[in-house]
Amino acid sequence: MKTAVKAKRKPSPKAKAKPKPKAKPKTGAHSKAKKPRAVRKTAAPKVAGAVKPKLKDVAKAKAKPKSKAKAKAKAKSESKISPLAPKTYAVLPPVGGVEIGTAEAGIKYKGRTDLLVVRMAEDTQVAGVFTTSKTASAPVEWCRSNLTEGGLGRMLVVNSGNSNAFTGKLGVATVKATASAAAQVGHCRQKDVFIASTGVIGQPMDPAPVVAGIDTALAAASPDNWENASRAIMTTDTYRKVATRKAMIGDQEVTINGIAKGSGMIAPDLATMLVFIFTDAAISSAVLQTLLLLGTRDSFNAITVDSDTSTSDSVLLFATGAAMQGATPISRAGDARLRDFRAQLDGLMMDLAHQVVRDGEGATKFIRVTVSGAASHQAAKRIAMSIANSPLVKTAIAGEDANWGRVVMAVGKSGEAADRDKLCIRMGGVDVAKNGMAVPGYDEAPVTAHMKGENVDIEVDVGVGKATATVFTCDLTYEYIRINADYRS
Helix, strand or coil: CHHHHHHHHCCHHHHHHCHHHHHCCCCCHHHHHHCHHHHHHHHHHHHHHHHHHHHHHHHHHHHHHHHHHHHHHHHHHHHCCCCCCCCCCCCCCCCCCEEEEEECCCCCCCCCCCEEEEEECCCCEEEEEECCCCCCCHHHHHHHHHHHCCCCCCEEEEEEEECCCCCHHHHHHHHHHHHHHHHHHHCCCHHHEEEEEEEECCCCCCHHHHHHHHHHHHHCCECCCHHHHHHHCCCCCCCCEEEEEEEEECCEEEEEEEEEECCCCECCCCECCEEEEEECCCECHHHHHHHHHHHHHCCHHHECCCCCCCCCCEEEEEECCHHHCCCCCECCCCCHHHHHHHHHHHHHHHHHHHHHHHCCCCCCCEEEEEEEEECCHHHHHHHHHHHHCCHHHHHHHHCCCCCCHHHHHHHHHCCCCCCCCCCEEEECCEEEEECCEECCCCCCHHHHHHHCCCEEEEEEECCCCCEEEEEEEECCCHHHHHHHHCCCC
């Protein structure tokens, strides 16, 4: 028994040695025998697992440069002015009865003005035209209500960066807080305060920065602060939009000044556009409203960048009467003394409308589309808009491709009457299609040369009537996609 016990104890050193392979599973023979499958099976995941932290490290390492690159790209795009921008900017003179102030309220943008406050003389008359969007912003609804209630144009408050649209009761509360603060410092009724906002949709807007900014803006208000005013209302605009005209009413010279913003979400009626026009003429609000509606039809309601109608579109016209003190305000739209004033007002609105299109997001071409031979003006305009809004037409022009077949397509899809066998198309003054077919011997070279310029003209006769309409648009480029893909970042 003792011998047997001793015999059993002899292998114990080997038993102690056995754990050694267990202790070395990574390198021992036992490890290779026991874990080959496990190692083989998990080899790919382990490698992937080993790479993952490296990818994370790389991502972390690249995160800062990426954000810096994005910031640089964004800064570059913001500083990059549209190639269609005006070579010079009008210098706007003071308008009697108008004081302008701006402030850095910090609503969205940092290090730039984003709040405009305008204080106007007592009894300033006002007219307005607004978006037809069924999701109009709280400021738009406020202004409409003020006009209905006979409000006067004593104060104008405009912010950029937040459109205060689709913000429910909070949006209404912000508008009321703004109106209350402006009315207090302007010594007027709240219905005499007009408000406009532009920027991101659907984000609640804290009224505190605006309320505080009103005092700051008015503290430095002056009659000749037009340049700062035009900058304060910009969002994706690459340049400020201003225009001025002089007009005669009888033997009295009056001034008309206008500022605008707009670059994307531009389509009738109206566009992502804020337009503010001021004159020192003495004209009643009813007449101003008629003149504004007539002038808007062929200017702000005849432009498109991307076929999208904004929630915030507003065009406001104010008349202080300061240049005609003591005169009875003109109360009839048909008054002969208004002939020159109306012509100058129409010209100013067309000027600003063209500036908006020329600053279309990513635009490199300014396009004029004229449709004639239509059954009615409305039909002509609808066909022209079908052409102007066609992505295929706009991208062809961006690529300087004289593909007039896309124009034929756009006419056909408009839904308006057109005689296919009488259809005529002219591009850059060159007939490319006539009587429903390509012009015999058509030479594309001069049309291609026209496409390489900044201004592109398309004329179409649909052969069913005598009505004509002209609309304005721009091309559709890769830059438009980049701008709107990054809009909220």
